[in-house]
Amino acid sequence: MSLRRALTRLAACAALACACAGAAQAAGLSGASRFCDSPHELNATEQDHLLRFAAVVREELDASAGSVALVSRSGLDLSRFGIRYSHAALAWRAQPADSVEELNAGAWSARQLYYACDESRPRIYDQGLAGFAMGTDDPALGYISLLRLPAAASPPLQAALLDNPRALHLLAQRYSANAYAYGLAYQNCNQWLVEMLAVAWAGMADGDDLRARAQDWLRAQGYAPEPVDVGSRLLMLAPYFIPLLNLDDHPAPDRDAMRLQVSLPAGIETFMRRRLPGSERVEICHDDKQVVVHRGWSPVADGCVPGPDDRVVPFD
DSSP: OOHHHHHHHHHHHHHHHTTTOHHHHHTTOOOSSGGGOOOOOOOHHHHHHHHHHHHHHHHHHHTOSSSEEEEEEOOSOBGGGTBSOOEEEEEEEOOGGGOSSGGGTTOEEEEEEEEETTTTEEEEEEEEHHHHHTTOSOTTSEEEEEEEOOGGGHHHHHHHHTOHHHHHHTOOSSBOTTOBTTOSSOBOHHHHHHHHHHHHHHTOOOOTTHHHHHHHHHHHTTOOOOOEEOOOTTGGGGGGTSTTOOOTTSOHHHHHHTEEOBOOHHHHHHHHHHHOTTOEEEEEEEOSSEEEEEESSSOOBTTTBOOTTOEEEEOO
16 A cells, blocks of 8 residues: 555544544534544535535425434545445434423434543533534535434334433443444444444343443344454554544454444444334435435435436525
8 A cells, every 4th residue: 555545544544533523513612632623614605505404404304204313424534434424313303292392392303422522531412403414524515314214113212312311321431433333441423322222122221231231232133333444554553643543442353354343324224224124214415506315225426416316406
């Protein structure tokens, strides 16, 4: 591998380290590390495009039969690793009984793990849908994937998701962007989410060993993230130079093969599709000219190029 290519992929590793920090940035947190720097300030046109993009995302969620959906967002460019979506959250729709004001009924929020830079630890964060959609690193090109769940699947998942003691008991003390999917030493944003699915679907009671029980259940159910192919011995040294990346939790055979099992949105979607075959997938993307709505399990074209059956919403 050439030095230039290695440095380019090293930058992608740094991008992975930032994958779950988007919510922290949106929450107004700042940090000393360059991995927690806030994105550049949006100009008026970019803000308008992202708000209109978020409105289309809201329309698609409103069409859900249920009250819970998996929402995944693109962040920094990880295409060199074959990764489009780096950060996922569980979105839920407020019902009148959940709201202080009747006007809040029907509003969507996203619950997720983020890395709190000022505290140097992971936290659970609830965010409005517009903020989640605007958390992309590139305001000129962004993608969101929605997995709309069947109505019958929503109540137990929403109940577990909003059970704060269980949600917080699933939260690890240490964050690692490339955390081993079946490790307890660290956790990344998507790992917390899939462990929450296990708690909800298995009806697990709270307890200090909740994460371990959730992972045992996921393993028994065949959850197996597609390994990330690091592809370079040089890049395996990245954790020595890049904060929020670690290797000590990964099994030695995986490290030797340079193929790391990390929970990412694509693997979670595959797992949820197998368990809930009635789920509907929608991708919504935008460039600087339009929003594209693409339905089905095949990916929308790179660059947010619409296909013949896709819906296009022009910005002009």
